[in-house]
Amino acid sequence: MKGVMRFGKKGKLSPRFIVLFEILSRVGEVAYKLDLPPSLSAVHPIFYVSMLRKYIPDESHVLSLDFVELGQDLTFEEQPIAFLDRQVRKLRTKEIALVKVQWKHRSMRETTWETESHMRARYPHLFEA
Template identity: 65%
Template sequence: MTPFEALYGRRCRSPIGWLEVGERKLLGLELVQDATEKIHMIRQQMLSAQSRQKSYVDNRWRDLEFQVGDHVFSKVSPIKGVMRLGKKGKLSPRYIRAFEILERVGAVAYHLALSPDLLNIHPVFHVSMLRKYSLDPSHVIQYETFQLKDDLTYEKQPVAILDRQVKSSI
């Protein structure tokens, strides 16, 4: 007696024996043809679902490609919640600074001219980490110099105290 039969009091009906006693059973070639037809139908439905989803994606898809000498913004963090460059949280910027592209490395990677304070970061970035920046000569970018630690964090220094309050409990 099989464990299934001992537990449930009846024999286990495998896909070959799903039919009740007395019904016509598919044997040999008919069973294979039936299974092949069902597999073919499932594949057609999966292909139609894939093509439908692909058409939704293709409406918004655009290939990003930059030229040497273009300026791009670099993404702060590749994954939400991971701290890079000491910036993490809800209000942290998504992209930092505009960097110039020095060369194209492969099909989807670019070598950037990083500032001296970011020398411990690898200068090659994937295209998904970059956003195009239209260089405007009137746009002046002020760089703040800060010392990065080995774990890519830094300490914040207050620039100025804007307001002061004294609270007393009377």
């Protein structure tokens, strides 16, 4: 089994449970047919109960219905609201300044650390205040 690709993950310790999938129908007494995305088209969609895990509801899974502006190619760009924190990572020969970014349409748990130089180049208006 060494080097076998499982659900797009390589390695012996690839994750057993990857993401949430909708159950389409029950097949027999101990199997379910799942709605798999096109990226998993090579995987058979019927799984035994022992291979599935029960979904535990989480507040962060609730989607907000805010208005999102889509581009011509049906993509959207995340906009930062504020910078919550700043830190400097020291490597052997250089220092990298990072800022903690709170994004629009995202919860406080989904803040990310981004490089300060990249954020200054893209969003200089947030550094003026």
